[in-house]
Amino acid sequence: MAIVYGYLTSTGARLGLLAFQMLLAASMIQVHAQSPAGFVSIDCGYTNSSDYVDEKTNLTYDSDERYVEGGKNFSIRAEHMKDAANKQEQTLRSFPDGQRNCYTLPTDSGKKYLIRATFTYGNYDELNSSKNGSPFLFGLHIGVNFWTEVNLTNWNPSNTVWKEAITVAPDTSIHVCLINLESGIPFMSTLDLRPLQDTMYPFVNVSTSVSSFSRLRFGSVDELITRFPTDPYDRFWQSWANYSYPWSNMSNIINVTALPNIDIFGLPPAILGNASTIIDRYSWLNITVRSSHYLTTELELLPVFHFLELGNNGSRRTFDIYNVDEQQPLFSNFTPPAFLSSMFRNWFLHKGRRAYFQLRSTPNSQLPPLINAYEVYSRVQMNVTTASSDVESMKLVKEKYKVTRNWNGDPCSPREYIWEGLNCTYPNGDQNPRIVKIYLSNSGLQGELAISFMNMSSLEILDLSHNNLTGTIPDYRVNSLKVLDLSNNKLHGPIPYSILGRFKAGLLELRLEGNPICSQVRGSYCGNKKTHILLISVIVLVVSILVVLCILWKLCWKGKSKEDNDDNMNEEEIPLHIDIRRFKYTELKTITNNFQSIIGKGGFGMVYHGILENGEEVAVKVLRDTSIALSKDFLPEVQTLSKVHHKNLVTLLGYCQNKKCLALVYYFMPRGxxxxxxxxxxxxxxxxxxxxxxxxxxxxxxxxxxxxxxxxxxxxxxxxxxxxxxxxxxxxxxxxxxxxxxxxxxxxxxxxxxxxxxxxxxxxxxxxxxxxxxxxxxxxxxxxxxxxxxxxxxxxxxxxxxxxxxxxxxxxxxxxxxxxxxxxxxxxxxxxxxxxxxxxxxxxxxxxxEKQLKSGSYKQKDAMDADIARQFQLLISGVSTESNEGTSSGVTELSSPSGR
CATH class of the missing domain: 1.10.510.10 (Transferase(Phosphotransferase) domain 1)
Known part of the structure; x- marks a missing residue:
């Protein structure tokens, strides 16, 4: 932990600071020898069975084996190891399979948490996915809700992206899911869970979570990123670290430590004890958070300002805080107190792709504005999840039968990621989705039938056929159940009366054929002779069809050689007078490998993939057995199209004019x-x-x-x-x-x-x-x-x-x-x-x-949380941020400090 101070004039003050540092260091040795209660720190891809203590934070990190299913462990490439800021960045877990893969984190229901995920690519797969020019991005969900997008396109593979969110746990666990958007394989380097006080971030509740887009601390600070143990909640605070004119930095950490703990945001003294202002001749400063073209969505933004007066020498400091876009003050005549004041409104601003705020001195103010810290969040709307009784039942089924399907996260939500083998109903309003159908046929299930299905009060169809289930049939008293298919297992009697009674009343379709139980009973639910006769009839019909197909195939094959000999005879003698190549039918057969690879089908005919003599890929569109009349109607159109050239029209390379075949040859479009x-x-x-x-x-x-x-x-x-x-x-x-x-x-x-x-x-x-x-x-x-x-x-x-x-x-x-x-x-x-x-x-x-912005990482100067360097830009009193890669990450229109 680094303590940085500015201008302390007295020797006593310096000795006081030294004593405070020694006391704080001693307390850290005792208090932070182990992670605080409720902290979950996961090193994704770490394969050692024993945990370890991070040398910088003293936090204990575990392997992710018990938090996730699926995925593959990797280490970043050797050439990127030297740039890793910590041990966690050296490994990762990649998820090449499935659209959604989820980590399950233990929580206390109703408690508020900070969740952080980090991503260090390090070219682990040797595909250079972040530098090859193609989009490289994937999504993140909190439970069933879209959280944010991880965009690594044109990203330095050594750098780290992080994403932070604050949410209320809906249950005893919370899911963090990676979503494959088919633009790169999702992966994760670390996943952290940090409990917060219930009073913190009052705008977060069961229906609203927030995603952090920016969290900045001001003043003269050497640390690029401030986190635990300086911040007891392990938030990432990025240093503004701008010392150029007209900036002026202030520091007074000792006085801050004596403040009563009244802050609902829990800011530590090291954050509050530093501030930035501008020199006296200027009267206002701007803060602009603006999205680049990487982020096209409109966001509901909520800013939080943190102010603490660090020494005004008796002069008056008063300013207004404006939301410039709406031309109205958020706070008027504000004077930073000697104790902490966090300023926010308990609602989100209008939807947009930027937030533009101005701290403007009032006419009677003797000093310019100052600011200690700043946060901005966007809303993550929380949607209803599957009914908890259904979720718990499916968890028990998954554990009992060791189901290996990609069952991750919520069973029914979002709809596009519903668990394989389930159907759900989605009532209107705030009602929870319910599971209505379960199909687990041929799933290799073994053991007795799970009684947990009884707790699913909306279940209509349960298909567990063709497995190795043993024992008796439980007394499933689910009044909603309409179909129970237990056929072809190893079940024996008796049949519970509740099930048999619903079957006899015509309320339940019951299937038990193929079980030992059917050797003792003769009910229709065990099949009958008519079923066997029907099966034999079907088999005979299938065999007959196969025989006929074989005969037809032989006849076609016999005529094929004669057809090949006639190909050249069928070429039209009158060519079209156009400046594109005319292909013979025999040439098309060679180009397409005898029309082997079909890549499309349209009203004109089949489209085949082909390769010309020079290796160029083409698409060959063929209409066979075309009549001469149609050919006379069509080929003049080819003459017209051969003269049409445009970047958004597929180029016609050539044609084939055969009595048995008309064909067009185009450039091949690899993306379909x-x-x-x-x-x-x-x-x-x-x-x-x-x-x-x-x-x-x-x-x-x-x-x-x-x-x-x-x-x-x-x-x-x-x-x-x-x-x-x-x-x-x-x-x-x-x-x-x-x-x-x-x-x-x-x-x-x-x-x-x-x-x-x-x-x-x-x-x-x-x-x-x-x-x-x-x-x-x-x-x-x-x-x-x-x-x-x-x-x-x-x-x-x-x-x-x-x-x-x-x-x-x-x-x-x-x-x-x-x-x-x-x-x-x-x-x-x-x-x-x-x-x-x-x-x-x-x-x-x-x-x-607009020009694409450069990316940052938390190992870089002016780095921003979770690719904010690409999404957001900060402008204060006209001084833009400077990228450590030599390009500006500020906006093109600069605000000049004005007013004296």
Missing amino acids: NLYEVLRGGLEYLHESCTPAIVHRDVKTANILLDENLVAMIADFGLSRSYSPTHTHISTVAAGTVGYLDPEYNATFQLTVKADVYSFGIVLLEIITGQPSVLVDPEPMHLPNWVRQKIAKGSIHDAVDSRLMHQYDATSLQNVIDLAMNCVESASIDRPSMTDVVIKLKECLPAGTG
Whole structure:
């Protein structure tokens, strides 16, 4: 622990400080020989069975073996070991399997805790994932709730990211879960749990947790990060450490130690005993916390200011604290007292991507403002979890049968991470989700039937068939149970009356066939002769089908060699006069390895992966057995498309014109199509091509993605040339259900607005993650589904849940409005593609194009908690932060100190 002091003038003061340091050091030896009660310190990936004491903090660290299931242990690479600030950074646990992997931490129900996770990549997997240019990020959940995102893209592999949250434990344990977002393998280096006093952070409760975005201490401080034992709650305090003009730093730790313990935030003397101000000639300072383009979501922010007067020499210091964005004071005429004052409002500020505060001297103030410490948090909305009785029952089932499935965290929530083998119901309001169906067939279960299923009062279906369960059937008195499938186990009688009675009353479907119990009874629940006859019939039918297929295969194979010989004979003699390559059918067979690898299927035909002679990858779209009439209609379109070139249109490399086969050869798009990912180029076609082109089949499956996720429109098999001087062209309606313009479908009158309609559907698919036509619980067109969601709730109910609320709500609302405008029934009410492009650019969140910020770690100067260096920037009295990597992490518009 380092004690730093500023200007102490008397010898007595210096001796007093020395005595205080010695006393504090002696007390640390006695008090901190072991971790405080309730501290949980986990070294993820540490494989030694015995714990160890960290040499800097004197905290005891354990292996994570008993806190988590799954994952693999790793050490960071040798070249990064020298940069590790502590032993915990040298190891980690990686989770390559499963979407959600959770640590379970012991807690006292209803108690308030600080949770911190750290992440030191250290290129442990030798993939250079943080430096290869691809996105490297994953999510974090507290229980069922999205906490934050860990973004290591373009991150120094030696540096450490940390995330902190404050929450109330809902039960005797709390889950911290890593979420695989398919942009890198999640991992964790350390996980800490620290109990807080119930009075601390009063804005945290059972329904609201907070995520820490910034926690700063001011004054002349040598430590980059201050933590335990200086802070008894082991919070990470980043040092502001800015000594340049017009800053002035103050220190008076001794006086702080004599203060009564009245602080609801529990700040230690070392934090309170230092402060920063500006020289007398200036009257205000700014504090700006602003997100970079790495963070596009709007946040509900809550700032906390900590003030303590460290020596005003009898002069008056009074200032106002303004929320500049809302042009209103948060606190007026504030004078820092000789005892601690923590200033906060018990509500969150408006949603936004920045917070801008100003400490402004009042006219009668003789001294400029000062500040000792500052914290800012964002809201983590806590959602309801699965009913505790169901959770406890499933825990007992998991333990009893040693279930090896990826059962982590809450069984039912969030919905996208529901436990495999479960179905849940999600009531409206604040009611807890309930488990209604359990499917554990063929799961290798052994032993007697668990009685814990009886405690699940909403359970409707229990399928434990095809396992090795033994013993008798428990008296399952679950009135909600409709199906009990225990077939093909090793169970014996008797059958409990409660179960048998519900079966006879027609309230329960019971299946017991394949158990010893059925040798003693002849009930229909044990199967009958009709079942065996039906099984034999099915087997005979399957065998017959296989015989017929074998015969057909032989006939096809016999004719194959003759077909190959005729390939060259079927080439069309009249070539197209275009400047792209013409492929022979035999060449396509060589390129595609005889059409072995299918990568897509569309209205035009099958799409195959191919490799040209020079090693270049291509996509070959083939329509076999095409009639000559269709070929005459299609090939002139190829002539038009061969002249179309745009960065967002897939380039046509060549074609094949064979009497038996028409084919198009395109550049291969390695990232597939947009439809696959969910689950630009049109303006050029409409406005810049001569003649203009209507695509007629715009859909997510026809928007391909290259390795950099640049979108390119493909599949011009249905496209038609179009003259802007005509209002429409007449043609047979064609396209894909769900994307088809209703006006075009009814009148067969084609305009460019047909593509606009289809593009509107594509926009809605991107936003919602839903298909163009939903089928469950009943068929519904996507625009109608969006209208219903918004009418019953808000836009957030329509947004893809995988975005985890990480988006700009205002921008998203504008995009939804634009998409709904595109799918108007009448084409005259739809915008042009040019208008769509303009409006989409306007919808981009502010700052999207700003220069990417450099990242920091807690081993660096001006480092910020949990990649805040990329998410947030601090501006105080016009002096921007300076990155230790030589680039500015301040904003481009600088505030100058003003007012005298």
